[in-house]
Amino acid sequence: MKKAIILALSLMLTVGMLAACGTEEKASKASEGKKVLVMGTSADYAPFEYVDSKKSDDIIGFDVDLAKAITSKLGYKLEVKDMDFNGLIQALKSGQADFVLAGMTPTEKRKKNVDFSDIYYTAGFMIVSNKDSGITKLEDLKGKTVGVQLGSIQEGQAKEIAKTVDIKIENRNRVPDLIQEIKAGRFDAAIIEDTVAKGYFAKEKDLKGFIYNNDESEDTGSAIAFPKNSDLTEKFNKELKKMKESGELDKLIVKWFGGEE
Known part of the structure; x- marks a missing residue:
């Protein structure tokens, strides 16, 4: 009788563990199914992107918040990679990054190698x-x-x-x-x-x-860079436009730049 009870309990535990594993596996697959976009940046450019080492090792800033907002709206997960600024274009060309957000100006020289979004911020x-x-x-x-x-x-x-x-x-x-x-x-x-x-x-x-400010220069403003012919360019532009129209982009600008004198 005792053996029968022990066997029944063992079966119940096994079924429970299998059910739990199945739930975890489904959750894991659901998470994996959400594509990750890699953002290349140079985290030395506060308040656009930087590390506040007193608080954490995370890269934070205006560009990071902008990237989080857009990728979330499009259903992507975001991974931020820190690189030297002069290597960001090559990172796009070699597939190390899906897009670059680094306070980058869309110059004619850069446009020969990558595509750009609309301007999202202008500074001097x-x-x-x-x-x-x-x-x-x-x-x-x-x-x-x-x-x-x-x-x-x-x-x-x-x-x-x-x-x-x-x-x-x-x-x-x-x-x-x-x-x-x-x-x-x-x-x-x-x-x-x-x-x-x-x-x-x-x-x-x-x-x-x-x-x-060089009035003769046409190179002004910051934009998001993408590999040539990336379908992300149009998607990001649509979300940028919505954020501008709704005032969400202005709120981010006030958050990161508004406190400066």
């Missing part, structure tokens, strides 16, 4: 230097060393400035490197996007800057 350029540098206008850069991020639109702007003002251009992979070079005295100034520069001013009290 800022000449950043130490407060005691005496640099207050472009002409003050004559004979100076100016830093730029490698592969960035600011690198192109520096070359334009060099046509009329005698400057030495140096590049670095990441924006924090530019700031450190200024503080160390190896760079006299750097060209950085104004929104990003203002974020550094809040932490680096010895720095200052002034807005510089």
